[in-house]
Amino acid sequence: MVRSDAGRRMLALTVIVLAAAVAGVGCGGSDSGGDGGDGVVKIGLLSATSGPLAAIGEEQNNGLRFYLSQHGDKLGGHPVELSEGDEGAAPNTAVAAARRIVTKEGVDVVVGLTSTATALAVKDITARAKVASIITSAGADELTEEGSEYVWRTHAPNNQQCGLASEAMLDAAEGGAFLTWFDSDTGRNCGDAVRTALEAKGKRVVGTAAAPLGTTDFQPYLAKIRQSKASVVFAFYAGSDGVAFMKQYVEFGLPDQAKLVASANMTEEPLLSATGDAALGVESVTYYAPGIENAANAKFAEPYLEEYGHSPNYAALASYDAAAVLDEALSTIDGDVSPQAIATALGKVGPIDSPRGTWEFNERHDPSQGFYVRVVKTQNGRLENVVTKDLGHVAN
Amino acid sequence: MTHVAIAIGGGQIDAVMVLNGLAIGLLLFVVASGLSVVFGMMDVLNLAHGTLFVLGAYIAVTFSAPDGSAWFLLAVGVALVGGSACGAALAVAVRPLVPRGHLVAGLGTFGIAIVIGELMQSIWGDGVRTVDAPELLQGSTSILGERYPIYRLFLIVAGVAFAVIVYLVFNRGRLGALVRAATYDREMLDALGVRTALVTTGVFGIGAALVTVGGVIGAPLFPAAPGLDLQILVLALVVVTIGGLGSLSGAFVGALLIGQVQSIGATLVPDLASMLLVGTMAVVLVARPQGLFATGGERQR
Numbered sequence: 029m030v031r032s033d034a035g036r037r038m039l040a041l042t043v044i045v046l047a048a049a050v051a052g053v054g055c056g057g058s059d060s061g062g063d064g065g066d067g068v069v070k071i072g073l074l075s076a077t078s079g080p081l082a083a084i085g086e087e088q089n090n091g092l093r094f095y096l097s098q099h100g101d102k103l104g105g106h107p108v109e110l111s112e113g114d115e116g117a118a119p120n121t122a123v124a125a126a127r128r129i130v131t132k133e134g135v136d137v138v139v140g141l142t143s144t145a146t147a148l149a150v151k152d153i154t155a156r157a158k159v160a161s162i163i164t165s166a167g168a169d170e171l172t173e174e175g176s177e178y179v180w181r182t183h184a185p186n187n188q189q190c191g192l193a194s195e196a197m198l199d200a201a202e203g204g205a206f207l208t209w210f211d212s213d214t215g216r217n218c219g220d221a222v223r224t225a226l227e228a229k230g231k232r233v234v235g236t237a238a239a240p241l242g243t244t245d246f247q248p249y250l251a252k253i254r255q256s257k258a259s260v261v262f263a264f265y266a267g268s269d270g271v272a273f274m275k276q277y278v279e280f281g282l283p284d285q286a287k288l289v290a291s292a293n294m295t296e297e298p299l300l301s302a303t304g305d306a307a308l309g310v311e312s313v314t315y316y317a318p319g320i321e322n323a324a325n326a327k328f329a330e331p332y333l334e335e336y337g338h339s340p341n342y343a344a345l346a347s348y349d350a351a352a353v354l355d356e357a358l359s360t361i362d363g364d365v366s367p368q369a370i371a372t373a374l375g376k377v378g379p380i381d382s383p384r385g386t387w388e389f390n391e392r393h394d395p396s397q398g399f400y401v402r403v404v405k406t407q408n409g410r411l412e413n414v415v416t417k418d419l420g421h422v423a424n
Numbered sequence: 425m426t427h428v429a430i431a432i433g434g435g436q437i438d439a440v441m442v443l444n445g446l447a448i449g450l451l452l453f454v455v456a457s458g459l460s461v462v463f464g465m466m467d468v469l470n471l472a473h474g475t476l477f478v479l480g481a482y483i484a485v486t487f488s489a490p491d492g493s494a495w496f497l498l499a500v501g502v503a504l505v506g507g508s509a510c511g512a513a514l515a516v517a518v519r520p521l522v523p524r525g526h527l528v529a530g531l532g533t534f535g536i537a538i539v540i541g542e543l544m545q546s547i548w549g550d551g552v553r554t555v556d557a558p559e560l561l562q563g564s565t566s567i568l569g570e571r572y573p574i575y576r577l578f579l580i581v582a583g584v585a586f587a588v589i590v591y592l593v594f595n596r597g598r599l600g601a602l603v604r605a606a607t608y609d610r611e612m613l614d615a616l617g618v619r620t621a622l623v624t625t626g627v628f629g630i631g632a633a634l635v636t637v638g639g640v641i642g643a644p645l646f647p648a649a650p651g652l653d654l655q656i657l658v659l660a661l662v663v664v665t666i667g668g669l670g671s672l673s674g675a676f677v678g679a680l681l682i683g684q685v686q687s688i689g690a691t692l693v694p695d696l697a698s699m700l701l702v703g704t705m706a707v708v709l710v711a712r713p714q715g716l717f718a719t720g721g722e723r724q725r
Contacts (some may be wrong), residue, residue, distance in 0.1 A: 080651045082550040117651075211698055240698035242655055244646045247444040248690035254570070255436050268552040268649040275681070279564055281571030302552040302647065412438065 067364035070108045071354070072113060072135035074126055074150065075165070078141040079117025080267050083298045084343050085142045088164050091340065091347030094332055095355075103351060104358025106365060111135050115146045120205050122146035126153045135159065136367045139350045142343075144168035144214055151179055160371040162353065164346035168214060172392040177371050180393045182353065183346040184315050189399070190218035193262055193289055194225035195419055196311040196401045200287040201226065201261025204234030208249060208273075210265050211238040218264045218291065234258050243269055246276045253282060253415055261286045263294065270294040271303045278306040287311070295404050296341035300411050307411060309406045313396070316345045316384040317402045317413045325383035339412065349382045356380070396424055437509050440570045447576040449582020449683020451645075455638040455656065456675045457590065458511075458631020458664040464607040464670020465622050468518055469530045472537035474657030475544075476507060476632050480639020481648035482544055485553045488643075493558035496640075503636040510540075511632025515625040541653055555643040556601050575644055582641060587676060594672055603627055607670050635660075664702050666708045668715025677716055 073092065076085035089112070111133045113125035123146075129135050130153060138154050138161035141147040147166035154161045155178040163171060163179070167186035172179055180419070197205055207222055208217030215238060223233050235256035237249045253261055261282070265273050272292070277288055292314035295307055306323055318329040318339040328348060332340040340348070357373035358365065379388040387397035398421045402413035442613065459473045480503045487499040514536060521529040556562065557575035562573045594600035602623050605613045614620050639646075646652060663682055667674025682704065689700040708716060 070628075078550070078650075080649060082650070083552070103553045236696070237694060242651075243684065244655075245444070245448055249689055251436075251438065251441055251570075252691060268647040268652070271552050271554055271647050272645075276573075279571075279573040281564060298551045304554065304556070384455060 030404075039404070045397065065153065067106055067360070068109050069103060069137070069354075069358060069365040069370075070109045070111055070133070070135045072111045072129040072133070072138040072159075074113040074115055074122070074129060074138050074139050074161075076115040076117070076138035076146075077112075078114055078224045081115075081117070081142045082351050084165055084341075085115065085140070087341050088140050088142060088347045090332075090336055091344035092351045093166070094328075094335065094344070095348045095351035098327070099351075099355065103355045104361065106358050106361070114140055115140070115150075119146050119149035123149050123153065126150040130154055130157045130159050136365050137162065137354065137370045139347065139354075140164055141166045144171070147171055153176060156369065157367070159367040160374055162350040162374075163343045164350050165168075165343045169217070172394050173195055177375060180353070180374055180389065182349045182395055183342065184397070184399075185394050185424075186214060187221040188394075188422070189289065189314060190221040190264065191225040192313045192399050192419065192422065193291060194222055194229065194231075194301045195228065195263060195399075195417070197222075197260045197287075198229060198231065200260040201231040203257055203286075204232045204259045206235045206237075206253045206256050206258035206286065207233060208237045208239065208253070208261065208263050210243075210269060211240050215264055219262075222262050239265070239269070241266070241269065244272050247275050247280065250276060250280045250282055254280075254285065258286050260289065262289050262291075264291040265294060267299070268302075271299055274310065275306045283309065286288075289313075292342060292402075293413065295402075295413055296343075298341075300404065300413075301338070304411070309404060311401060311403045311416075313399055313401050313419070314342055315387075315397050315399050316342050316413045319399055319407075319412065319414055320383060320385070320400070322381075322383065322385065324381050328383040339402045345383055349380060352380055353377050368407040390424060394424065396421070400420065431594055437688055437691060438570070439568045440572055441568065442684065443572070443580070443690065444576065445684035445687030446450050446680070447579045447583070447683070448686060449680040450587070451579055451638060451642055452663055452683055453679035454584040454586055455585060455635050456660040456667075456679055457672055458634045459660045460664040460670060460675040461603065461607070461672060462628050462631050463636060463664065465603060465610070465627055466515070466518075466522060467526060467529070468522060468533065469526060469661075470514065470518075470628075470631075471530055471534040471657060472540065472631075473660055474653035474655070475540045475603065476510060476635045477639040477642070477656040478648060478653045479503075479510070479540070479544060480636040481555070481643045481646060481652065482548050482553070482639075483636070484555045484640045485548065485641035485648055488555045490556070491559050493560040496558035498630060499640045500637055503640045504633050507633035508629040510636070511629035512625050514632065515628035519621070519624075537653065541650075548648070552647050552649040555646045557644040574643055577705075579641065579645075590672065618656065641722025644664060659701070662705050664715075666705055666715060668718035671715070671717040674717030 034045050046176045073089050075088040076082050096108055111129050113129045115122040138159060141163045142165045144166045147163055155176055160178045163181040164183055169185045169187050172181055205226055207219045209219045226233060237252050239249055263273055289311045292312040295310055295312045300307055356377050360373050361369050385398045390396040399419040400415045401417040402415050405414045406412055455477060459470055462468060462470050484499045484501050486493045489495040518529055518532050521532045561575045561578050564573045606620055606623050610620050663678040664675055667678030685700050685704050690697045
């Protein structure tokens with residue numbers, strides 16, 4: 029037995045501290061009963077909030093926040109804490125932001141990743157830290173090629189979506205198709221996917237052109253389209269380049285010659301408003317349109333429009349679904365949340381009833397889902413992508 | 425309808441492409457002339473030049489109206505006044521840095537550019553803002569068998585008018601004499617009793633006003649978005665490097681050359697399209713390192 033005063037005080041202090049610790053753990057443990065609940069889950073929102081892709085990054089964050097606001101800021105019964113990081117305009121800013129939120133702030137899962145370049149840089153950091161990331165915008169196919177348990181995506185991989193754009197081109201392809209994209213690996217892979225799909229259906233490609241990123245004057249490329257006498261054009265451009273392309277397509281009178289099918293990012297908000305009436309009649313193929321009629325979308329599209337003043341685009345929807353996925357995954361976790369627990373739980377998530385329809389993860393952790401052909405029309409006093417054909421579920 | 429074209433290499437060059445190159449080239453001349461003259465006179469490379477162009481674009485966005493054309497004149501007027509004010513302020517801010525050399529002065533303008541850029545983003549947001557041509561200049565017309573936007577024809581007319589005015593002012597007017605003298609030998613001009621500080625501030629202001637107006641008239645072609653300032657700055661820098669820093673005729677020839685290179689080059693050598701700009705600059709610099717029309721009288725500092 030301890031005899032001295034100091035010794036007894038030391039012993040008493042130690043006992044008190046130990047008792048408090050046990051009580052604390054006990055409290056945490058005993059309060060969580062039933063499905064999930066209790067431990068706070070820290071979500072890292074890593075997206076471009078500055079630079080040319082800032083408008084998309086904003087939509088990604090909005091989508092997730094919107095889901096939270098509809099579910100009492102809880103996912104799977106766990107209260108949510110958000111930690112935001114700015115991907116910036118280049119991989120090095122993204123890497124710095126990723127390190128901060130993963131290492132310093134210790135998030136349990138990362139959601140976002142706007143551009144492919146930054147996603148490629150960041151996914152190694154998060155995978156090495158054994159923190160799962162759910163990609164809601166970056167589309168390059170190679171991001172999910174390993175099927176890693178730490179990499180998940182709620183957005184369609186580029187080559188699949190690009191290949192499906194051909195579905196909107198088939199009815200106008202008698203004079204041949206002209207494909208144009210912004211000069212980059214992403215652009216080229218997309219163009220190749222469209223070409224493969226068209227040629228598999230017996231349609232000809234009569235010309236291609238790759239314009240450097242940042243092109244503002246498309247006259248030379250439009251002249252090439254004219255010279256090729258193509259009857260349908262597929263275009264894939266990013267940001268303001270896409271806006272300039274569509275405006276000049278109309279200014280130079282191309283619609284008289286060829287129907288324009290654009291990659292879905294070009295006709296989504298906010299670029300759609302920027303392009304204005306020049307976008308009317310342009311078709312695109314993707315996995316969502318605000319006008320889809322199902323129970324989940326009834327709770328999403330209109331309320332989102334009321335909240336943010338514009339219809340949700342694919343990035344908002346993909347993020348909304350990321351939250352839904354986490355909602356289900358977290359409901360299987362009791363008590364404290366750990367990054368590994370989330371990564372494992374994501375593997376057990378089943379089909380999601382989403383505003384886009386029902387979908388689930390395939391073995392590469394990309395969505396296995398249905399697609400729609402849409403055309404830009406004026407509806408309800410504004411420009412909207414209206415579904416003209418439901419392509420149904422597409423295997424991938 | 426006659427269709428004029430020549431088949432070269434992998435594609436066809438038609439007359440409309442050349443015309444288009446002229447339109448872009450003349451717009452570039454309006455934009456780059458200020459940069460060239462300011463460097464020649466003050467030895468300051470104004471890296472805020474592109475930012476002023478974007479300011480002009482946002483002015484156009486603010487005043488733009490779906491019908492009518494009056495907003496266009498208003499926007500140009502505001503750009504003239506606003507641009508001159510910014511230019512004069514830049515000149516005053518940068519003058520103390522000039523004795524410390526190109527790098528410091530240039531960095532000073534770059535810092536100011538970043539600040540103005542952030543201010544613009546907080547006012548106009550980070551999305552893409554587009555502007556339609558004023559009603560009078562909307563639509564397209566048939567030129568040599570092809571449809572061509574009327575607005576670009578206006579750019580050609582405006583650009584030619586500008587070039588003529590600049591030529592007259594520079595070579596026949598007193599202001600032109602003052603500027604040429606200040607470029608050639610500023611100390612001598614000082615010694616003659618001319619307040620060179622006023623001349624340089626004034627010309628800085630005019631150059632800035634021009635590039636801001638360039639942003640207004642270029643707005644229907646160049647959607648305003650973050651990153652546009654850097655794009656325009658690079659274009660202007662390439663033009664003045666090719667033409668020779670300080671030379672207006674150089675800026676004119678350089679601008680027209682770049683206009684054609686971008687227009688025809690994309691067709692002639694599509695695989696090299698991303699390198700056309702820098703490639704042209706490299707070719708010119710190898711042949712004439714100081715640019716095509718370098719200003720004589722290199723001052724020893």
